[in-house]
Amino acid sequence: MSDSEPLLSEFLTKEELAAELRRNVRTLDRWDALGLGPPRTCIGRTALYRRASVQKWLAAQAQSCRRTQ
Numbered sequence: 001m002s003d004s005e006p007l008l009s010e011f012l013t014k015e016e017l018a019a020e021l022r023r024n025v026r027t028l029d030r031w032d033a034l035g036l037g038p039p040r041t042c043i044g045r046t047a048l049y050r051r052a053s054v055q056k057w058l059a060a061q062a063q064s065c066r067r068t069q
Helices: 014-021 026-036 050-069
Strands: 011-013 041-043 046-050
Touching: 011 014, 011 050, 014 026, 014 046, 046 050
Parallel strands: none
Antiparallel strands: 011 046, 041 046
């Protein structure tokens, strides 16, 4: 990361992630409550999702789908 790159550039807000996943923000809240969603970092009351962690979580979801078919 360069000095000119914003500190939080590798993070998504809950709203941004919901839009990327084509899900409602409340779905992310439910997943978090159930321990099913991607890992998040909280700064105060703001939940942030690291892009790399979300990609890793998505890859794990794809693998678990294959096992159930």
